[in-house]
Amino acid sequence: MSEPEIENLLSETRRFAPAREFAAQAIAQPGIYDEAEDFVEFWSKQAKSLHWHKPFTKALDFSDAPFAKWFEDGELNVSYNCLDRHVEAGWGKRIALFFEGEPGDSKTYTYLDLLTEVKKAANLLIKLGVRAGDRVAIYMPHIPEAVIAMQAVARIGAVHSVVFGGFSADSLADRIQDAGAKLVITADGGYRKGKALPLKPAVDEALANEKCPSVEKVLVVKRCANEIAWDESRDLWWDEEMALVDKEHVAQGFSAEHPLFILYTSGSTGKPKGILHTTGGYLTQTSYTHKNVFDLHEGQDVYWCTADVGWITGHSYVVYGPMANGATQVIYEGTPDTPDWGRWWDIVQKYHVNIFYTAPTAIRTFMKLGSKVVSHYDLSSLRLLGSVGEPINPEAWIWYRDVIGSGKTPIVDTWWQTETGAIMISPLPGITETKPGSAMKPLPGISAAVVDDDGKVVGNGHGGYLTITQPWPSMLRGIWGDPERFKQTYWSRFPGKYFAGDGAKLDEDGDLWLLGRVDDVMNVSGHRLSTTEIESALVAHPYVAEAAVVGASDATTGQAVVAFVILRRSQLDHTGSEADITKELRDHVAKMIGPIAKPRTIFVVSELPKTRSGKIMRRLLRDVAEDRPIGDVTTLSDTTVMDTIKTRVGLGAED
Numbered sequence: 001m002s003e004p005e006i007e008n009l010l011s012e013t014r015r016f017a018p019a020r021e022f023a024a025q026a027i028a029q030p031g032i033y034d035e036a037e038d039f040v041e042f043w044s045k046q047a048k049s050l051h052w053h054k055p056f057t058k059a060l061d062f063s064d065a066p067f068a069k070w071f072e073d074g075e076l077n078v079s080y081n082c083l084d085r086h087v088e089a090g091w092g093k094r095i096a097l098f099f100e101g102e103p104g105d106s107k108t109y110t111y112l113d114l115l116t117e118v119k120k121a122a123n124l125l126i127k128l129g130v131r132a133g134d135r136v137a138i139y140m141p142h143i144p145e146a147v148i149a150m151q152a153v154a155r156i157g158a159v160h161s162v163v164f165g166g167f168s169a170d171s172l173a174d175r176i177q178d179a180g181a182k183l184v185i186t187a188d189g190g191y192r193k194g195k196a197l198p199l200k201p202a203v204d205e206a207l208a209n210e211k212c213p214s215v216e217k218v219l220v221v222k223r224c225a226n227e228i229a230w231d232e233s234r235d236l237w238w239d240e241e242m243a244l245v246d247k248e249h250v251a252q253g254f255s256a257e258h259p260l261f262i263l264y265t266s267g268s269t270g271k272p273k274g275i276l277h278t279t280g281g282y283l284t285q286t287s288y289t290h291k292n293v294f295d296l297h298e299g300q301d302v303y304w305c306t307a308d309v310g311w312i313t314g315h316s317y318v319v320y321g322p323m324a325n326g327a328t329q330v331i332y333e334g335t336p337d338t339p340d341w342g343r344w345w346d347i348v349q350k351y352h353v354n355i356f357y358t359a360p361t362a363i364r365t366f367m368k369l370g371s372k373v374v375s376h377y378d379l380s381s382l383r384l385l386g387s388v389g390e391p392i393n394p395e396a397w398i399w400y401r402d403v404i405g406s407g408k409t410p411i412v413d414t415w416w417q418t419e420t421g422a423i424m425i426s427p428l429p430g431i432t433e434t435k436p437g438s439a440m441k442p443l444p445g446i447s448a449a450v451v452d453d454d455g456k457v458v459g460n461g462h463g464g465y466l467t468i469t470q471p472w473p474s475m476l477r478g479i480w481g482d483p484e485r486f487k488q489t490y491w492s493r494f495p496g497k498y499f500a501g502d503g504a505k506l507d508e509d510g511d512l513w514l515l516g517r518v519d520d521v522m523n524v525s526g527h528r529l530s531t532t533e534i535e536s537a538l539v540a541h542p543y544v545a546e547a548a549v550v551g552a553s554d555a556t557t558g559q560a561v562v563a564f565v566i567l568r569r570s571q572l573d574h575t576g577s578e579a580d581i582t583k584e585l586r587d588h589v590a591k592m593i594g595p596i597a598k599p600r601t602i603f604v605v606s607e608l609p610k611t612r613s614g615k616i617m618r619r620l621l622r623d624v625a626e627d628r629p630i631g632d633v634t635t636l637s638d639t640t641v642m643d644t645i646k647t648r649v650g651l652g653a654e655d
């Protein structure tokens with residue numbers, strides 16, 4: 001964010017006090033911040049609302065910092081907490097999932113239905129040789145079987161690594177190899193934008209030529225009945241196998257520090273990081289925050305989080321937090337524009353959704369389309385709205401509240417990360433007077449500080465880097481296979497503090513305003529992408545000699561990928577136009593990483609701005625990409641290079 005944008009943001013004066021009726025019925029009540037004074041005691045109390053096969057005696061061990069252990073000598077089973085205990089409490093008939101397929105098919109699962117499916121799936125995994133600690137890759141559409149697969153893996157103490165269905169075969173292969181997955185669970189395809197989008201071919205490609213020797217079997221859910229290739233020695237139909245296994249499975253307890261999942265996310269290098277989460281602390285914080293931030297009244301509310309299971313939001317606020325709380329929720333397979341832009345609001349109306357959680361990029365898209373698309377639907381069931389993934393600008397916040405929330409719903413702007421596992425900074429509805437665009441305060445039991453370059457805490461009215469100053473239950477336990485990188489990335493910049501990678505400012509009241517990433521990580525539509533990873537993909541193409549990628553601000557997607565490339569003229573095998581070349585390069589990035597990483601714009605340039613030590617000055621390229629006056633160029637090895645680039649870019653094609 002540029003200085004003027006920040007100033008603009010901080011001059012926001014609108015305030016929204018909680019409505020009295022909301023506050024009276026809210027789960028979170030005012031004394032809660034005081035109650036959390038002793039954070040270890042506070043989280044220990046929250047953890048006790050889970051079912052423990054063996055109770056823990058010690059809440060936190062941070063003696064091997066930054067590696068934390070929460071509730072370590074306790075034993076629990078995540079799936080038992082999400083399913084069995086609700087059924088045992090007599091809620092077996094309560095609806096757990098309202099599934100809405102994109103083509104219009106729908107299916108309902110009660111807690112008992114889900115438990116039965118998860119038990120069968122657990123038996124199937126065991127039959128296929130999966131044991132506690134083994135890794136299972138999941139590459140699926142957003143359908144109930146994805147939830148069932150994750151819960152089943154968790155149930156037997158294995159570790160899932162969900163790879164978003166929008167990632168390419170190459171990205172899938174990298175992630176399977178890094179985790180050493182034994183089994184892949186996928187589907188023939190999923191529905192997106194009115195079409196069956198095949199998934200199984202990407203798995204075939206990822207596993208071809210013995211690229212992933214750890215994989216023994218591939219389980220395939222039949223979703224679209226699209227034509228797929230079949231390897232008799234390796235592939236199995238989910239349905240056929242599920243019909244053969246036993247329906248009974250007794251969940252056993254595992255240590256609270258037993259691994260639950262790995263989820264890959266982009267960092268500032270070319271190699272994605274496998275973020276590792278464990279069970280007891282993760283389930284404690286995801287369930288506590290889900291209940292308190294979203295004010296979930298289980299058995300009454302219908303909750304809908306639009307995130308795909310392929311992202312951390314889908315893990316924490318679809319599969320684990322809500323289910324641990326016995327919530328009734330909606331999951332929708334497809335895109336918001338299919339068959340038309342009314343689809344989401346039709347779903348809200350159909351299922352009487354009360355609590356809705358989505359990303360600013362979606363809100364801005366609807367805001368641009370105008371209120372008319374929404375006006376055809378009855379959204380009066382909504383009583384709370386949430387936002388996540390990137391800073392939400394005040395206009396979008398106000399539009400969300402006014403148009404989607406009929407001018408009355410509280411809005412919770414929730415800041416967190418794949419690494420934090422659960423919400424860290426957010427208003428509490430019913431307690432916090434909100435400001436449009438601010439995530440407000442750390443939740444009870446969480447401590448954050450904004451620090452300057454030297455790690456000194458800044459005062460109110462000042463900006464700096466966001467850090468977390470005490471361990472929290474759902475914190476990442478490391479990077480899969482790379483403990484050094486974990487320490488280096490998050491704990492070395494400000495000793496003793498977790499460095500989130502975000503810039504933030506404290507206003508005069510001490511409330512937090514998130515200002516976006518300060519590292520080489522971009523945030524496109526709430527999804528994290530690494531500049532370096534896309535640069536590596538570009539230079540892997542024979543046409544490209546050098547590449548620099550920046551995240552430029554974009555009115556809808558927050559940031560957009562903009563690339564500057566220097567071509568190897570000698571390698572061009574056709575005399576196509578520059579537009580042909582940039583199209584080919586964009587497609588190449590989509591093929592290597594996935595369509596989400598496709599640059600919005602590629603500029604062909606003859607030079608890149610570098611410091612004397614050879615580091616690309618992305619700041620200057622960002623100025624170009626955002627069409628601003630170029631900043632300070634004095635540290636460049638060649639100070640004229642920016643003039644050349646500006647002239648070139650003026651001629652460049654944008655698509």
Ligand code: WT7
Nearest residue numbers: 313388389390391413414415416417418514528
């Ligand atoms: C990055 C984490 C957390 C689930 C989705 C993204 C940005 C996230 C907010 C927010 C401002 C936010 C940060 C963070 N971010 N939520 N409410 N306000 N920025 O998870 O892919 O791990 O990305 O998303 O920059 O570091 P992720």
